[in-house]
Amino acid sequence: MMKLIVIAGPTAVGKTDTGISLAKAFNGEVISGDSMQVYKGMDIGTAKVTPEEMDGIPHHLIDIKDPRDSFSAAEFQERARQLIEEINNKGKLPIIVGGTGLYLNAVIFDYDFSETEGDPEYRKEMEEFTRQHGAEALHNKLKSIDPDSYGQLHPNNVRRIIRALEVYKLTGKTIAERPGQPDKSPYDTALIGLTMERELLYERINKRVDLMVDQGLIEEAERLYHAGIKDCQSVQAIGYKEIYEFLEGRLSREDAIELLKRNSRRYAKRQLTWFRNKMDLTWFDMTGDREKKLKEIHQFVKESCY
Missing domain, CATH: 1.10.20.140 (Histone, subunit A)
Known part of the structure; x- marks a missing residue:
């Protein structure tokens, strides 16, 4: 059975660093599960991992789409499953980092997206x-x-x-309730959830937004806006929608930044609730000694997959 590691959790909790740490320890490659990091030119607002941060670890499903294109859970599933097979065949460990619950579950449980036609x-x-x-x-x-x-x-x-x-x-059924969706994974998985004391997490989110602004988030959004990328899936993401409101004169710069922080905190709260209720994750609280927690995560992966 092919191996698969998944690292889930709210925004700004430290999934990227954890994924790279595991990849170094277990000869792994990272598959980004983030539906926005697929877009070229959307680097700051998506907190896209930089080449320096990758530290030589191969990363997949980053910068593969034009911001005008759509990207679905079905396409993510198809691409990720192919990569999981390729990485396993090389004798390496695939590690999906980040992503929404639907995207992750679509891969973990091999959802069939072909069953429901459109209207x-x-x-x-x-x-x-x-x-x-x-x-x-x-x-x-x-x-x-x-x-x-x-x-x-x-x-x-x-x-x-x-x-x-x-x-x-x-x-007459929700996406999660549709019949025929498997409840067993075709992979030998280790499913990791990262969490953090809420006040600290919110503080990290606020600081991340301030850093994004310092790094040029508003200028990045402005480039996209003036390139005509306005009514596209890509710029509906948190981080761009709020700045677009500033660019269109509906919010002041300060109010747009505060709205971005608020929306990010609320999204993190919803993410935690969903992951806790809908995914069978083994949770690690990253509030305290991070190096100690990483050692615990490494041990968990070793016991789960080796």
Whole structure:
């Protein structure tokens, strides 16, 4: 059975460093599970790992898409499964770092995305509803029919919210409830969850946003905006949507930055809730001595996969 390590957890908890540490220790390669780091030219706002931070460790599924392109859980699943096989065949250890629960579970459990066809007319109807009433109103439609997706998806992720609504309309079931989805993994997995005392995590998130701004987040967003990348999936992500509101004069610079911090903290809270309830992770609290925790994680991987 092919091996697979997964590192999940909220934003800013330290998944990137942990993945690189494991890759060095176990002859691994990293597969990015982040649906936004696939986009070229979106480096600062996605906290994309730098070549220096990679420290010689191969990283996959980074900078593979134009920001005008869409990227789905089904495409991630296909690409990640191929990479898992290739990395295992080289005698190395694949490590998926980051990502939403849907993306991760799609790979871990080999979801079948072909079962539910689309409804173009319904999608158009929901797109028009969003234009008239806003993304938050669309997001609220999920609250009663698919609370899992509601908690997992950011209100700005209009495309995936519409897909969740579409699946429910066509099947009467949520994405997670669809029949035929396997509950056993085809891989020999070690599923790692990173957490942190909430106040410290929020402090790290706030500092990360300030660092992003210092590194040129607003200028990065401005380049994308003036390149005509406006109504695309890529710039609906936290970090770009808020800055676009500043660029369009709807928010002051300071208010946009504060909104970005708030949205990031709320997203981290939703991520933790979802991962705790919906994934069978072994959790490691990174609040204290980080080196000690990394040693514990290394030991867990050794016992799980070797």
